[in-house]
Amino acid sequence: MCRFTVFPxxxxxxxxxxxxxxxxxxxxxxxxxxxTQDRLKLAKENKHQEYITVCADLALSAATKADAVxxxxxxxxxxxxxxxGIPLAIKDLILIRNIRNTCGSKLLDNYVAPYxxxxxxxxxxxxAVFIGKTNLDEFGMGSSNENSPYGSVSIPGFPERVAxxxxxxxAAAVKSGSCDAALGTxxxxxxxxxxxxxGIVGIKPTYGRVSRxxxxxxxxxxxxxxxxxxxxxxxxxxxxxxxxHDFKDSTSIPMPPTxxxxxxxxxxxxxxxxxxxxxxxxKSGLHPDVEKPIRQALTWAEKQGAKLVPVQLPHSEYGxxxxxxxxxxxxxxxxxxxxxxxxxxxxxxxxxxxxxxTFYEINRSQLGEEVKKRILLGTFALSAGYSEAYFKRACQVxxxxxxxxxxxxxxxxxxxxxxxxxxxxxxxxxxxxxxQMYLNDIFTVPANLAGLPAMSLPCGxxxxxxxxxxxxxxxxFSEEFMVSLAxxxxxxxxxxx
Amino acid sequence: xKAPKSxxxxxxxxxxxLEVHVQLSTASKIFCSCPARLPATVSVSEIEANSHVCPICxxxxxxxxxxxxxxxxxxxxxxxxxxxxxxxxxxxxRKNYFYPDLPKGYQISQYDEPMCRNGVLGIQLPxxxxxxxxxxxxxxxxxxxxxxxxxxxxxxxxxxAGVPLVExxxxxxxxxPAEAGxxxxxxxxxxxxxxxxxxxxxxxxxxxxxxxxxxxxGAELGTRVEIKNVNSFKFIEKAxxxxxxxxxxxxxxxxxxxxxxxxxxxxxxxxxxMRSKEEAEDYRYFPDPDLIPIYVDGDWIEELKKxxxxxPQQRRGRYVATYGLSAYDAGLLTSSREIAEFYDQVxxxxxxxxxxxxxxxxxxxxxxxxxxxxxxxxxxxGQTLQTSKLTPHHLAELVRLLQLQQISSTGAKQIFGKVxxxxxSVSEVIQGEGLVQISDPAVLKPIIDKIIxxxxxxxxxxxxxxxxxxxxxxxxxxxxxxxxxxxxLVNEWVRQALSSG
Numbered sequence: 002m003c004r005f006t007v008f009p010x011x012x013x014x015x016x017x018x019x020x021x022x023x024x025x026x027x028x029x030x031x032x033x034x035x036x037t038q039d040r041l042k043l044a045k046e047n048k049h050q051e052y053i054t055v056c057a058d059l060a061l062s063a064a065t066k067a068d069a070v071x072x073x074x075x076x077x078x079x080x081x082x083x084x085x086g087i088p089l090a091i092k093d094l095i096l097i098r099n100i101r102n103t104c105g106s107k108l109l110d111n112y113v114a115p116y117x118x119x120x121x122x123x124x125x126x127x128x129a130v131f132i133g134k135t136n137l138d139e140f141g142m143g144s145s146n147e148n149s150p151y152g153s154v155s156i157p158g159f160p161e162r163v164a165x166x167x168x169x170x171x172a173a174a175v176k177s178g179s180c181d182a183a184l185g186t187x188x189x190x191x192x193x194x195x196x197x198x199x200g201i202v203g204i205k206p207t208y209g210r211v212s213r214x215x216x217x218x219x220x221x222x223x224x225x226x227x228x229x230x231x232x233x234x235x236x237x238x239x240x241x242x243x244x245x246h247d248f249k250d251s252t253s254i255p256m257p258p259t260x261x262x263x264x265x266x267x268x269x270x271x272x273x274x275x276x277x278x279x280x281x282x283x284k285s286g287l288h289p290d291v292e293k294p295i296r297q298a299l300t301w302a303e304k305q306g307a308k309l310v311p312v313q314l315p316h317s318e319y320g321x322x323x324x325x326x327x328x329x330x331x332x333x334x335x336x337x338x339x340x341x342x343x344x345x346x347x348x349x350x351x352x353x354x355x356x357x358x359t360f361y362e363i364n365r366s367q368l369g370e371e372v373k374k375r376i377l378l379g380t381f382a383l384s385a386g387y388s389e390a391y392f393k394r395a396c397q398v399x400x401x402x403x404x405x406x407x408x409x410x411x412x413x414x415x416x417x418x419x420x421x422x423x424x425x426x427x428x429x430x431x432x433x434x435x436x437q438m439y440l441n442d443i444f445t446v447p448a449n450l451a452g453l454p455a456m457s458l459p460c461g462x463x464x465x466x467x468x469x470x471x472x473x474x475x476x477x478f479s480e481e482f483m484v485s486l487a488x489x490x491x492x493x494x495x496x497x498x
Numbered sequence: 499x500k501a502p503k504s505x506x507x508x509x510x511x512x513x514x515x516l517e518v519h520v521q522l523s524t525a526s527k528i529f530c531s532c533p534a535r536l537p538a539t540v541s542v543s544e545i546e547a548n549s550h551v552c553p554i555c556x557x558x559x560x561x562x563x564x565x566x567x568x569x570x571x572x573x574x575x576x577x578x579x580x581x582x583x584x585x586x587x588x589x590x591x592r593k594n595y596f597y598p599d600l601p602k603g604y605q606i607s608q609y610d611e612p613m614c615r616n617g618v619l620g621i622q623l624p625x626x627x628x629x630x631x632x633x634x635x636x637x638x639x640x641x642x643x644x645x646x647x648x649x650x651x652x653x654x655x656x657x658x659a660g661v662p663l664v665e666x667x668x669x670x671x672x673x674x675p676a677e678a679g680x681x682x683x684x685x686x687x688x689x690x691x692x693x694x695x696x697x698x699x700x701x702x703x704x705x706x707x708x709x710x711x712x713x714x715x716g717a718e719l720g721t722r723v724e725i726k727n728v729n730s731f732k733f734i735e736k737a738x739x740x741x742x743x744x745x746x747x748x749x750x751x752x753x754x755x756x757x758x759x760x761x762x763x764x765x766x767x768x769x770x771x772m773r774s775k776e777e778a779e780d781y782r783y784f785p786d787p788d789l790i791p792i793y794v795d796g797d798w799i800e801e802l803k804k805x806x807x808x809x810p811q812q813r814r815g816r817y818v819a820t821y822g823l824s825a826y827d828a829g830l831l832t833s834s835r836e837i838a839e840f841y842d843q844v845x846x847x848x849x850x851x852x853x854x855x856x857x858x859x860x861x862x863x864x865x866x867x868x869x870x871x872x873x874x875x876x877x878x879x880g881q882t883l884q885t886s887k888l889t890p891h892h893l894a895e896l897v898r899l900l901q902l903q904q905i906s907s908t909g910a911k912q913i914f915g916k917v918x919x920x921x922x923s924v925s926e927v928i929q930g931e932g933l934v935q936i937s938d939p940a941v942l943k944p945i946i947d948k949i950i951x952x953x954x955x956x957x958x959x960x961x962x963x964x965x966x967x968x969x970x971x972x973x974x975x976x977x978x979x980x981x982x983x984x985x986x987l988v989n990e991w992v993r994q995a996l997s998s999g
Binding site for chain 2: 343357
């Protein structure tokens with residue numbers, strides 16, 4: 002994975018932590034501008050189709066500013082500002098002012114954001130550099146990143162394999178080294194699944210911990226922005242900068258930002274940790290290539306002194322059904338604004354059609370097949386006469402799923418299991434079988450439905466070198482504890498490897 | 499369709515319920531900080547289109563609503579003023595439908611759990627009777643933008659998008675267009691007295707949908723028809739009247755009333771079909787996941803109760819009880835908050851300068867002036883009491899001088915005209931115009947003698963028993979003095995002169 006750049010100092014991208022990057026800057030090994038130029042070069046190559054838009058001008062000017070801050074303040078700048086000058090990639094569903102925002106949809110191919118999302122404002126204030134907007138399944142609807150008109154993202158090193166979805170572009174960008182960390186969004190596993198497939202760390206925070214203001218909504222009650230990075234520490238560091246109360250989001254929780262970066266440096270007291278192992282996550286559908294490294298990690302943790310507790314999440318089996326009812330219902334309403342009146346480019350003009358319905362029909366036909374399917378399903382699930390049986394019923398079962406977790410967290414600290422039942426599959430392998438595709442989310446949707454924090458961290462590889470992800474699910478607001486536990490696993494798993 | 503003629507149709511019993519949309523006069527919009535209210539001197543048409551907008555009220559992708567606390571307070575006050583139960587936990591819901599002036603493709607409103615329920619509004623019918631109309635619910639919602647249609651194209655103005663509304667839904671308790679009109683007028687006074695809306699009907703800030711059905715007396719409820727968006731008291735009464743007769747005729751001739759939505763054609767005075775039940779939209783309501791429930795606790799309600807102003811019904815009661823005004827005058831005075839407050843201010847001034855025994859008389863005189871000259875001038879000039887030069891002190895002074903008989907009522911009208919025009923004090927005008935009443939016998943008696951001498955024929959007729967001719971002599975004296983003579987004294991002295999001669 003070595004590359005040569007034209008720059009006087011070769012910036013080693015792949016496995017440098019954010020903290021190490023700052024050390025290199027401090028030693029003047031390279032400047033922020035050189036770092037950003039290096040990342041931009043890779044981003045523009047777009048070898049894995051991970052970018053939709055590269056924002057070079059914005060990135061270069063931010064990098065120049067970061068250099069100036071460092072010149073003025075020295076290493077103190079990094080203490081105050083742990084993300085200063087660090088190149089980030091942003092899922093193309095999170096708005097950056099004056100930058101095109103497509104949501105992975107041809108309908109929004111020319112939509113330029115008039116404002117920045119709250120998380121972007123926070124990161125911009127902290128001096129971060131935005132390299133570009135990453136590819137995704139259209140509006141976040143998909144598990145393989147094959148539902149994107151901007152190309153199907155592949156895992157760096159595995160051009161025939163899907164990077165996972167919907168934040169596949171962000172995962173591949175982090176893996177490839179065209180950025181140092183990224184933001185994704187997770188509605189039913191969209192951060193964790195691609196993180197697992199690409200072998201990186203991804204966190205879905207507790208619902209309400211990160212402001213959703215400026216994130217284009219797919220399913221508002223499930224969506225959450227989260228960090229994706231190469232190490233637990235980096236992911237934690239990025240999470241610390243995007244959490245905190247935001248008055249612009251009524252569902253934002255009035256709590257101070259997390260302190261996960263600090264937590265990641267703590268020694269894990271394994272003997273005090275009780276890990277719940279849900280039976281339902283280790284049933285027959287789980288591929289042996291995935292089960293083996295997960296079991297190894299569990300055995301390793303047990304050896305360190307952790308207590309493994311078998312737990313039951315009986316309503317989890319309804320998770321996918323409940324998720325696909327609630328998510329599509331909310332989506333059918335959230336996406337109504339893309340009617341080509343104000344949002345969405347026009348395939349036909351109003352004056353060229355007979356009536357308004359024809360105008361809507363033709364213009365909205367620009368939406369992708371999966372998106373159309375979900376809007377139709379959601380419209381049906383909310384319709385008079387069906388809403389009771391589908392949407393409302395799903396909301397009731399959602400509460401049952403949450404109760405399962407509440408009960409389990411009375412006896413264990415975290416739930417540990419796989420992110421996905423298989424490693425990354427081949428492109429096209431599941432596109433003809435939507436049910437198989439939806440089942441990719443079976444282990445990830447419960448955390449969204451219950452609003453709980455969850456993360457994926459690399460847990461070895463199968464015989465082909467494809468990554469396996471270990472999933473941690475914790476009680477609400479347990480991000481710091483979860484990150485410190487994940488850091489413990491990270492060390493152990495590195496050691497095992 | 500032809501308007502049915504009322505005399506040909508035996509009208510059936512009408513059952514009417516009203517849904518009123520009231521635009522709230524909060525400073526900012528319901529879910530963002532854009533201005534919602536315009537300064538009193540500016541009309542909507544003067545505001546540049548799409549200048550009061552932001553990414554939130556134009557529904558830009560990624561934006562989220564944050565509820566304006568003031569909207570909740572206004573809705574609670576509307577609920578308290580109509581004796582509603584305030585819901586301790588209410589929900590905001592999405593009403594989904596496509597229309598170009600609805601930027602998000604859904605309207606944030608309330609469905610299952612509205613803010614207020616089960617209230618009652620006491621109304622006064624034209625015959626003076628009181629009636630109680632039950633309020634079904636009051637909920638809050640955002641307004642849509644405005645579509646303006648030209649031939650071949652349409653344009654959008656989103657200044658109104660996100661402006662807060664309350665929808666006040668009555669039970670079907672009204673039985674005639676007049677009752678519906680009385681209910682609307684009362685509700686209009688309530689919201690304007692509360693100060694939660696300017697109630698401007700021309701600009702659509704107080705608009706009404708009516709649900710109308712007819713039945714044989716005592717029979718089950720008939721099929722109802724909804725009449726949409728009527729924005730004047732007169733039109734709503736006309737629209738309902740037409741609809742009651744139309745439905746009566748349909749049933750009389752053996753037909754059935756179709757459940758549908760109709761619109762009022764104010765030009766023809768008829769209602770015309772808009773859409774049938776089959777075409778009715780399925781709004782797919784569901785709780786808005788971007789917003790949290792609204793919790794209202796007892797303390798908040800108590801605090802808002804304390805801030806409730808005196809409402810029209812209470813005010814009317816006070817005017818009748820303490821000033822002895824007629825129900826009709828009390829009703830006129832409370833037709834708007836501005837008028838009622840002006841009247842109260844006039845009475846405050848008068849209380850200081852009038853002995854209690856004469857206060858009732860002053861109150862009646864003041865009421866006559868406010869309901870008469872003041873309202874007439876406001877109507878004629880198109881001004882408001884805010885913009886006019888007239889002050890409560892002006893009117894109080896005028897009433898006091900009338901009471902003391904220092905000016906005649908003819909003189910008072912002249913003085914009022916000058917005061918209205920110039921804003922000068924009453925005494926200044928009187929001095930400037932020489933309008934003081936003449937009560938001096940040394941001035942008046944010679945004039946009376948002169949008139950008697952000038953009309954010997956009339957004098958003879960009077961003396962032969964034609965008493966009514968007294969008015970003729972008084973009139974001549976008044977003419978001679980340019981209306982400045984004190985008519986009571988003239989009357990007395992003319993009688994004396996005629997009988998003594």
